[in-house]
Amino acid sequence: MQLLRDILYSVSIQAVHGNNNISVNELRIDSRAVKSGDAFIAIKGVHTDGHTFIAKAIELGAAAVICEVLPETLQEQVCYIQVADSTHACGVMADNFYQHPSRNLQLVGVTGTNGKTTIATLLFKLFTKMGYHCGLLSTVQNQIGDTVIPATHTTPDAISLNALLAQMVADGCQYAFMEVSSHAVHQQRIAGLKFAGGIFSNITHDHLDYHKTFDEYIRVKKAFFDGLPNTAFALTNLDDKRGNVMLQNTKARKATYSLRTMADFKGKILENNLTGLIMQVGEQEVHFRLIGEFNAYNLLAVYGAAVLLNQDKHTVLQALSNLQGAEGRFDYILSDNQRIIGIVDYAHTPDALLNVLATIKNLRKGNEQVITVVGCGGDRDTAKRPIMAQVAAEHSDKVILTSDNPRSEDPAAIIQAMEAGVPVHQKKKVLSITDRKEAIKTAISLANPEDIVLVAGKGHEKYQDIKGVKHPFDDKAVLLEMMRMMEK
Numbered sequence: 001m002q003l004l005r006d007i008l009y010s011v012s013i014q015a016v017h018g019n020n021n022i023s024v025n026e027l028r029i030d031s032r033a034v035k036s037g038d039a040f041i042a043i044k045g046v047h048t049d050g051h052t053f054i055a056k057a058i059e060l061g062a063a064a065v066i067c068e069v070l071p072e073t074l075q076e077q078v079c080y081i082q083v084a085d086s087t088h089a090c091g092v093m094a095d096n097f098y099q100h101p102s103r104n105l106q107l108v109g110v111t112g113t114n115g116k117t118t119i120a121t122l123l124f125k126l127f128t129k130m131g132y133h134c135g136l137l138s139t140v141q142n143q144i145g146d147t148v149i150p151a152t153h154t155t156p157d158a159i160s161l162n163a164l165l166a167q168m169v170a171d172g173c174q175y176a177f178m179e180v181s182s183h184a185v186h187q188q189r190i191a192g193l194k195f196a197g198g199i200f201s202n203i204t205h206d207h208l209d210y211h212k213t214f215d216e217y218i219r220v221k222k223a224f225f226d227g228l229p230n231t232a233f234a235l236t237n238l239d240d241k242r243g244n245v246m247l248q249n250t251k252a253r254k255a256t257y258s259l260r261t262m263a264d265f266k267g268k269i270l271e272n273n274l275t276g277l278i279m280q281v282g283e284q285e286v287h288f289r290l291i292g293e294f295n296a297y298n299l300l301a302v303y304g305a306a307v308l309l310n311q312d313k314h315t316v317l318q319a320l321s322n323l324q325g326a327e328g329r330f331d332y333i334l335s336d337n338q339r340i341i342g343i344v345d346y347a348h349t350p351d352a353l354l355n356v357l358a359t360i361k362n363l364r365k366g367n368e369q370v371i372t373v374v375g376c377g378g379d380r381d382t383a384k385r386p387i388m389a390q391v392a393a394e395h396s397d398k399v400i401l402t403s404d405n406p407r408s409e410d411p412a413a414i415i416q417a418m419e420a421g422v423p424v425h426q427k428k429k430v431l432s433i434t435d436r437k438e439a440i441k442t443a444i445s446l447a448n449p450e451d452i453v454l455v456a457g458k459g460h461e462k463y464q465d466i467k468g469v470k471h472p473f474d475d476k477a478v479l480l481e482m483m484r485m486m487e488k
């Protein structure tokens with residue numbers, strides 16, 4: 001419990017109605033969760049406007065309301081705080097309410113279209129291995145030391161985020177590694193946080209359903225670096241066309257990584273096969289267990305960040321060399337009698353799919369076929385659908401288009417939109433099967449010994465979201481089940 005006026009410290013306030021010298025139990029952005037003595041922050045969302053639920057929140061006992069527009073009639077027992085931007089106020093208030101947790105550990109944020117989970121997870125594993133107590137906030141899961149806390153978002157809302165960071169501080173964590181999604185930057189979920197460092201992986205086509213234009217998407221990602229303090233580092237990928245732009249206006253210490261040009265952290269791939277990567281990193285030659293060129297980038301980002309956090313180069317490379325990647329990222333299975341190679345990967349953007357297929361192509365020894373099973377999520381960027389199918393068709397021998405998470409959409413319509421991207425001369429090698437399990441089964445039945453079956457798009461996910469209901473589904477488990485069934 002804390003005083004409202006303390007929680008409001010450094011929030012830009014336009015007007016106060018009522019007594020702000022009252023105690024507040026919890027901060028809430030959802031009226032449905034409000035209990036007696038809570039403060040309700042009304043946020044304008046994508047689907048609805050939190051301001052319409054102010055009366056409901058008060059009915060449930062809200063003692064304070066933070067809003068951009070005051071209701072017409074004000075209740076005497078409630079303190080109303082009018083602010084210019086309630087999403088920003090929410091971030092600052094959450095930071096105050098939880099006693100500035102991000103100032104009490106070293107917080108590193110990772111942004112970019114692809115690689116966030118991999119980089120954040122590797123940093124968490126690396127620092128844990130080097131003897132530190134660490135926290136992780138990622139798409140796959142949140143973690144405090146060994147304790148796993150399920151994740152609902154890539155970056156949680158400001159209140160949950162600060163609550164988790166406070167738990168990490170209370171548990172003695174020295175470092176926290178988090179993914180910073182573009183949604184989170186735009187919705188100010190990270191307002192008020194103090195970062196010790198920021199990492200940029202890359203930027204390609206995604207989330208244009210939300211950000212509308214690519215320029216706006218770039219601007220939002222850049223805003224994360226614009227907001228870093230001069231005590232932080234900002235580490236960027238020089239091989240990405242927008243790598244430099246990201247750091248243009250940052251106050252943070254700039255650093256770069258690259259596989260192609262001069263950079264602070266320069267790497268070179270010496271070998272890249274199914275047993276891993278051999279890379280030259282600085283002066284040292286190192287073997288890594290992660291597979292593929294894109295992971296060479298992720299590893300360089302992790303190495304650079306660790307060195308910028310004052311860790312010893314040799315210790316870092318030694319520890320990093322033994323680590324495995326994140327669940328569902330180029331997750332590799334050999335069928336029991338080693339006939340077929342199965343790969344589960346979270347590639348759900350054209351760029352990620354292209355990377356995975358290019359990686360597979362490089363690893364192929366001879367005439368093995370590559371059979372790709374892929375779909376696109378419903379209620380998400382529609383522009384990527386035909387491109388994903390095109391990429392799959394161009395770089396595979398056979399393709400089965402199927403459902404990802406259809407959400408509120410008709411799965412057949414999503415598949416149709418994908419089919420439109422398949423070039424006419426490649427239509428012959430493309431099948432469409434709406435049921436994902438059937439699609440995986442068919443892929444296995446089409447495979448000959450040594451062939452590679454890639455199941456893309458869902459990675460670690462353990463469900464399929466159909467009309468708002470999450471049905472249990474696990475690509476890796478289904479793939480294994482089908483491999484075993486077909487081998488009998």
Ligand SMILES: CC(=O)N[C@H]1[C@@H](OP(=O)(O)OP(=O)(O)OC[C@H]2O[C@@H](n3ccc(=O)[nH]c3=O)[C@H](O)[C@@H]2O)O[C@H](CO)[C@@H](O)[C@@H]1O[C@H](C)C(=O)N[C@@H](C)C(=O)N[C@H](CCC(=O)O)C(=O)O
Nearest residue numbers: 029030031043045046047048050053153154155157181183
């Ligand atoms: C598009 C988007 O980001 N939506 C997020 C947003 O919801 P919204 O804007 O639709 O909210 P809304 O339903 O319009 O409601 C507005 C406000 O009214 C409140 N409300 C609503 C109803 C009610 O009865 N009472 C009430 O108070 C809501 O709590 C909210 O504060 O704010 C909510 C509360 O923080 C989030 O849960 C929700 O995430 C949804 C579930 C989501 O799917 N988000 C995805 C797109 C997302 O954020 N993904 C990124 C990762 C992307 C990536 O990198 O791949 C992530 O960081 O996870």
Ligand SMILES: Nc1ncnc2c1ncn2[C@@H]1O[C@H](COP(=O)(O)OP(=O)(O)OP(=O)(O)O)[C@@H](O)[C@H]1O
Nearest residue numbers: 113114115116117118139294297329345346347352
């Ligand atoms: N550095 C990279 N560059 C391009 N593609 C990558 C990179 N790292 C991983 N990928 C591909 O992108 C997929 C997603 O990787 P990862 O989960 O690490 O990214 P993410 O940024 O966290 O994604 P999300 O935004 O969905 O949380 C992987 O399965 C892999 O196919």
Ligand SMILES: N[C@H](CCC[C@H](N)C(=O)O)C(=O)O
Nearest residue numbers: 348376377380404405457458
């Ligand atoms: N963080 C991404 C993940 C997409 C994964 C894919 N399986 C889908 O459901 O579209 C999103 O929510 O847009």
Ligand SMILES: [Mg+2]
Nearest residue numbers: 116117139154
């Ligand atoms: Mg992620």
